[in-house]
Amino acid sequence: MEWxxxxxxxxxxxxxxxSAIIDVFTxxxxxxxxxxRGGTSRKIAPILQPGAQLDVAWRARLEDHIGSYAVEPVRSRAALVMGNRLALAGLNAVTGLLSxxxxxxxxxAPxxxxxxxxLDLLGQDDLWPLAYLRWEVALLEEMGFGLDLSACAVTGAREGLAYVSPKTGRAVSEAGAGAWVDRxxxxxxxxxxxxxxPDHEIAAAFETTGYFLANHLAPDLGNRPLPDARGRxxxxxxxxL
Structure with missing residues (x-):
């Protein structure tokens, strides 16, 4: 088999x-x-940097074998994160969560x-945090843990939404929160x-998406802890801030 x-x-x-074993998301x-083969050589090793865009050809005698890759570089993103702590941390968070x-x-595919x-926005620190937040929301949805923030789960109202239920992922309004507001x-x-x-809102949003990653997605994957790269x-x- 090959593709x-x-x-x-x-x-x-x-x-x-x-040699090296690589994990590629296509x-x-x-x-x-x-x-x-030869993945640790001076010729190939510089190509094999996490986040790089590669043209890959995979081949194995049987479909369930690990197979071998032939790789060609399409686009390196190493220069986008060099000397940029936030960009490097962001790249590691993305590749870590996907793995x-x-x-x-x-x-x-979506x-x-x-x-x-x-990843093509790496290094654009004014755009990256918001783009990354939207990516985390999309990741949760793709994995079956999408947030429903369209209306209050208690009252049905579409205005005054201020909270998210940690159990259901649905929005809750100020009026609907009641005695449960602290939870x-x-x-x-x-x-x-x-x-x-604004950045302070993005930081608050990370608290919410992080909760669902750690307490809904991770338990569904065998209760493994989230990659440290996300927290970093x-x-x-x-x-x-």
Whole structure:
């Protein structure tokens, strides 16, 4: 079996003396692992940087084998994060979360396209945090844990929405919160796509999306902890406020 496509390199690990095993996220084939012969060589190793866009050809005798990759660079993103702490943390958060939550060999084309667009914004620190927040919301939805922020879960109102239920992911209004207000998560306007998206609202929104990543998505994946890279990115961002 064999296939060819373009993908985003998620991770690299050494395999034997001279080879590497890489994980690549492609639009049509999903997250796919394979061996790159000579992947630790001076010629190939610089190409195999997480976040890089690669043209890959995968081949195996049988479909359930790990297979081998031939790789060609399409676009490196290393220069976009060099010397930029926030950009590097953001890149690591994206590749870490995708490696964490994507099932192997299952296509997620809309998420792939959104991820490619997000990574192309690396280094644009004025745009990146909001774009990343929207990507996390899309990731939750793609994984089956989408937030419903259209109306209050208690009253049905579409105005005055201020909270998110940590249990259902649905919006709750000021009027509907009642005695449960201390148990609810914040719903800053930016999370609904409203307003000017100031940084302090984005930081508050990360608290909410982070809750659902850690307490809904992660338990569904065997109760593994979220990648530390996500927390490091949020910390790097909040330190800029």
């Amino acid at each position: 060819r496509g373009t993908g985003i390199l998620l991770s690299v690990r050494r395999h034997g003396e001279t 639009e049509d084939m999903g997250r796919y692992a394979g061996v790159v 964490f939550c994507l099932p192997e060999r299952e296509a997620h 998420l792939y396209r959104r991820t490619e667009q997000l 609810l998560l914040p719903l800053p306007p930016v999370l609904r796509g409203d307003g000017d998206a 990115f949020v910390d790097a961002f909040t330190r800029t």
